[in-house]
Amino acid sequence: MTARPVTVAPDATVAAARSAMRRGRFRHLPVVAGAELVGVVAHSDLEVSPGAPVEAAESLGDRPLTEVMSIDPVTVWPDEPVEVAARLLVDHAIGCLPVVADEGLVGILTESDLFSVLLALLGGGEPSSRITLVLPDLPGALGQAMTVIGGLGVNLLSVVTEPGPEPGTRGVVLRAGTINAAPVVAALVAAGFPATGPGRPEPHDR
């Protein structure tokens, strides 16, 4: 999340909110009265529909935010797990969540923050090789595959599992911190785990 975000007062104009967004290069703005969160405005709330006359955009600029903001927005606590926040964004089809603690608004979490989390989870951005696996969705399967890698002395920067392509399977995405990943892929295949990666770049090539 972004701590201590830029905020606006409810009686600020649409034009003021637009320029705050342009200056700060963001698209969501909490509306705060005193310490209390009273609403949220998104970039799209400040736009007129495409094709509307120019005067419409200008006159909207003079309106107070209370007329365009979303009131009573969905919020989260600072210690909420990231998957809870993601779930809320998806279920409500919204783009941001104000983060509220006892003392009031403390931050804002947006879609962009979740992309950073995703990037960190998947180990992107660090030099590494990517290996994908499809495992039976059974206890011990992942452990056995990791044992094969552990024996090679390769550092794993990321291990993420997801529902597999077929029912009863799990997909696994690994980021291995080595330029020499072909032996890792070969060892996994030799041990009976269908792996895709350097040396075997064709998916599920058995």
Place this chain on the structure above:
Amino acid sequence: MSGACALAADERLAAYDFGPDHPFQAGRLAAGMSLLRAAGVLDDDDLLAFEPAADADLELVHDRDYLDALTRFSAPGAAAADPAEAARWGLVGDNRPFPGMAEAARLVAGATTAALDAVAGGALAHVFAPVAGLHHAQRRRAVGFCVVNDVAVAIARCTTAWPLRVLYVDLDAHHGDGVQAAFYDDPRVCTVSLHETGRYLFPGSGEVHELGRPPGVGRSVNLPLEPRTGDDGFLAAFDAVVEPLAAAFRPDVLVTQNGCDGHADDPLSDLDLSLRGLRALARRLHRLAHRHCQGRWVATGGGGYDLDRVVPRAWALLWAELSGRRLPARMTADWLESRRRQRRRAAAPGSREREERNQRTVRAVRRLVLPPAVRVVYPLAGRDGGAGRLPAWEPRAGEHLAPGGPLVLRDRSPASLLRRLEVDPGIHAFVREAAQEREVLARIAEEPNGEVVVAHTPEGVVVGYVAVLDPEPGTRFASLPGLLEVGAVEVAAGWRRGGVAGALLRFAVEPDPFEDLILIASGLAWHWDLEQSGLSATAYRRVLRRVFEVAGFEALETDEPEIAYHPANLFVARVGSRVPPARRAAFTSRLVRGGHREVR
């Protein structure tokens, strides 16, 4: 020293050795040197003398505390005593320290630095440094067998000491991430990396949209290619981007990383190149050095880990190309023959999809990094222009009185006329020589929908021009009927601020057929001549916008990705008065595509 070429290597470099069970080992040097000697293409006086790189040079690219850590962990047993601290600097796994590592790495950097010094200073034309090109090393971290970034050190020294503009071409199967990072915001160094896509392969970076940071935007170029691309696909990508980029960037010196780990028999990647392909690439680089860099070329060996069929042979072919020596025909015939396996693979299922993906990548890179006029001079093979968009009219002539003197404006300039006119040396946004610039104009005029409007002095010296041409295929607006692109507006350095550009554009769009057409123009900030004009990107944008507005163009908002990439980029259009409303609407609807959902 014999002739104008040298090899920057000797047996001291065997010290850069992670051990016999490691891909990067002393055996690479031994195998390579023994083949060169056995083939009779290397004498003792071909060897360039070099010393370990100086601290001052290394610190151009690496932090002091990292260099200290390298020295510390070069002592026997030091990494075992504190593995966590060693890992913090990347000195673990692939880059496990060996005794004498820091000194060996300095020696590698010394070889590359001496090579580039000799070439930049004119003592030698070409130098090959085989144990060099450690392109992954970062400012404070060892990565992918690379402890010190010797190429970045040599280039940094070259740009500060001389100063020269450097074109760096990286053919290693892996993305040249460390060199790219070292010069990500430096407009004097253009890095181009052709590599296997990071979808699976290390290091995972090297995407098309890694273009650099201001003021170096557009000077980091990446061509991520599919696994199993093969020689033909790799060479096609090279031809479509590297040569035109060299023409546009105007480098003083070429530095290459000729990693041969893309070879089909090499264990670390899946590009499936052959020695024939690697030799063809070496030839192209050699030609490029002479065409665009006055012959100045330093080649580094980079990666490559098969010590039998790949590394020594690839090095021998590269050295033969660079030095002009002839390898025994019997030897090379044997090496270049085994293409059967590659052909079989190239015909395997999925090859079509692979080819299409590579072509998409190439087209995107061309649009992003090549000015439109350069794309015309270096067209993609098999390009078909949508003929007949621009109807004929009688050539016209007009006048413009500039502060520098009277000018003649002329449209529908035929290629034959353009080849006869002189070009003011102040016109050089795209190529080094005025004569080449004249050829650029002639080639545009020869395009099916090409139109060149020139401003020349009464003596016949061209001081400005506007070029109209078909939009690059595959772009968002290209498939719209009746739409052309203003590909270039240029005025010679000594004739700017005299209203020449505005007068040219106004004159260019006067003919009646333009009332049936939509004209677009994209201004990508990194193509602008900011150095010469002394303007900031925002100021340049303002000037450019005004010039277009005077000629009836309108600046439009668009989320077209290349325009949206940089806030200073400009998109303008002029919709002719007789363009039917339906076509106008079709154009407008393409300006903004991304429907982004926000808070309710």
